[in-house]
Amino acid sequence: MSISCITFVVHLFVICCPNTLFFLFVLSNLICFLQFAVFEAAQAAIMDNKIDKDVATTLKKKFDAHDTYGGTWHCIVGKNFGCSITHETQYSMFFEINGQHFLLFKSKD
Numbered sequence: 001m002s003i004s005c006i007t008f009v010v011h012l013f014v015i016c017c018p019n020t021l022f023f024l025f026v027l028s029n030l031i032c033f034l035q036f037a038v039f040e041a042a043q044a045a046i047m048d049n050k051i052d053k054d055v056a057t058t059l060k061k062k063f064d065a066h067d068t069y070g071g072t073w074h075c076i077v078g079k080n081f082g083c084s085i086t087h088e089t090q091y092s093m094f095f096e097i098n099g100q101h102f103l104l105f106k107s108k109d
Contacts, residue, residue: 028093034069038093038104046097052077059104069106076103 023043028035038059045058056077063073071088079100091106 022096022098024096026094026096028095029090030093031090034091035093037069038095042095042097042102046100052100055100056102059102063104063106071106073104073106077101 023039025035030038041059041062042055045055045062049055049058056075059075059077060073063069063075064071071091077100081101081103087105088108093102093104095102
């Protein structure tokens with residue numbers, strides 16, 4: 001019997017933005033350049049949208065449309081949610097901005 005599991009790299013560091021956004025990486029197995037791309041996209045989505053669903057849609061569309069990231073992405077945004085997901089290895093991130101939680105992941109095709 002073999003057991004396989006996905007190991008998340010835990011990041012417990014905080015980035016404080018000049019525009020007072022408080023950003024906390026909770027769990028991520030994205031490579032570094034993608035983490036910063038997510039941070040920038042999430043920051044822009046929050047500034048442009050007021051409703052959680054619209055923030056999530058903006059992030060999803062950004063990553064779906066990008067040639068480098070490829071594939072089908074999903075985003076969940078809110079203060080309280082539960083989920084059970086299957087995602088592609090090295091393509092998931094759970095983080096928080098100002099008390100708003102984000103789960104972004106790429107699904108298997």
